[in-house]
Amino acid sequence: MIGHKNHRLLKQGDGYGQVESFVFRGRQFYVKRDDKLDPWLSGNKYWKLYSLMQLPAQCYTRLISYGGTQSNAMLALAALCAKKSWEFHYTSKTVARHLKQHLTGNLKDALNFGMKLHEVAPQDYESNVQKLRNLQNPKHLLIAQGGADPIAQAGVNQLADEIKQWQQQNKLRQLNIVLPSGTGTTAYYLAKALPDLTIYTTAVVGDKAYLLCQIDQLGSRVKNLNILVPDKKYHFAKPYSELMVMYKELLHAGIEFDLIYGALMWQTLLQHADKLSGTVLYVHSGGLKGNITMFDRYKNKGFR
Numbered sequence: 001m002i003g004h005k006n007h008r009l010l011k012q013g014d015g016y017g018q019v020e021s022f023v024f025r026g027r028q029f030y031v032k033r034d035d036k037l038d039p040w041l042s043g044n045k046y047w048k049l050y051s052l053m054q055l056p057a058q059c060y061t062r063l064i065s066y067g068g069t070q071s072n073a074m075l076a077l078a079a080l081c082a083k084k085s086w087e088f089h090y091t092s093k094t095v096a097r098h099l100k101q102h103l104t105g106n107l108k109d110a111l112n113f114g115m116k117l118h119e120v121a122p123q124d125y126e127s128n129v130q131k132l133r134n135l136q137n138p139k140h141l142l143i144a145q146g147g148a149d150p151i152a153q154a155g156v157n158q159l160a161d162e163i164k165q166w167q168q169q170n171k172l173r174q175l176n177i178v179l180p181s182g183t184g185t186t187a188y189y190l191a192k193a194l195p196d197l198t199i200y201t202t203a204v205v206g207d208k209a210y211l212l213c214q215i216d217q218l219g220s221r222v223k224n225l226n227i228l229v230p231d232k233k234y235h236f237a238k239p240y241s242e243l244m245v246m247y248k249e250l251l252h253a254g255i256e257f258d259l260i261y262g263a264l265m266w267q268t269l270l271q272h273a274d275k276l277s278g279t280v281l282y283v284h285s286g287g288l289k290g291n292i293t294m295f296d297r298y299k300n301k302g303f304r
């Protein structure tokens with residue numbers, strides 16, 4: 001069932017995502033290359049699932065989650081479960097038949113890792129997700145959609161430690177941290193762990209109000225978390241020619257980012273760049289494996 005071979009997976013102990021200098025549009029930035037931590041558990045998913053990664057395999061027999069079928073969190077959980085020999089059960093809305101016949105991207109990789117996909121009709125999705133919450137077996141663990149889960153905090157604290165270390169090594173008194181948000185879990189726990197730094201993010205799933213609701217479910221608000229708003233409304237994971245232009249320009253400048261979160265974060269960051277004085281450290285949130293399906297979407301829309 002599990003189709004993966006010798007992928008370099010969950011390498012532990014070398015978790016230092018190196019910080020690189022990155023000059024973009026004439027301005028000096030720094031990028032923490034967490035996309036390089038692990039090809040399958042990349043970027044913030046590495047940190048959000050860090051505490052699970054440290055657990056002995058015997059703790060659980062099964063992980064359960066739910067959400068979109070091209071989700072980066074889904075792929076990371078599938079990789080983690082393959083590594084731990086845990087079953088991975090994932091509930092999603094029905095996958096279109098043409099997609100099932102031409103499996104690509106994160107869904108294809110997650111299924112190769114042995115993920116068991118439970119498709120339910122869209123109208124039954126919410127009730128099915130509710131049912132997942134009634135776990136009976138203590139060896140089963142439910143992870144909220146996108147890994148928006150308190151288990152993420154311990155790992156994000158590790159990320160915060162690495163950032164503090166870099167700040168000290170470079171004797172920076174002031175530092176701005178930038179990273180995109182889906183559920184806001186990474187940005188929120190990072191802001192909590194780094195009260196002396198300013199964290200800038202943008203809402204990629206939904207708008208600012210939606211992101212604040214998500215964050216409110218994690219804990220009380222923090223003052224050092226700033227949500228930058230893009231100059232127009234962007235729908236999640238939809239192709240926009242300017243985001244493809246941004247992706248290509250970033251790539252040309254030396255770093256590949258993901259087309260959903262990274263491209264929009266940079267787009268928004270540059271619109272607000274004059275507000276950020278001092279050193280800017282962008283924390284790469286990974287997700288490059290998902291670019292394959294985004295390229296297809298752009299192609300189908302006639303964008304290149």
Ligand SMILES: *Cc1c(COP(=O)(O)O)cnc(C)c1O
Pocket residue numbers: 043044045072073146148180181182183184185186187258261262285286287288
């Ligand atoms: C999951 C993901 C995010 C969002 O992380 P949250 O902690 O849910 O805000 C951002 N960027 C990429 C590339 C991701 O895969």
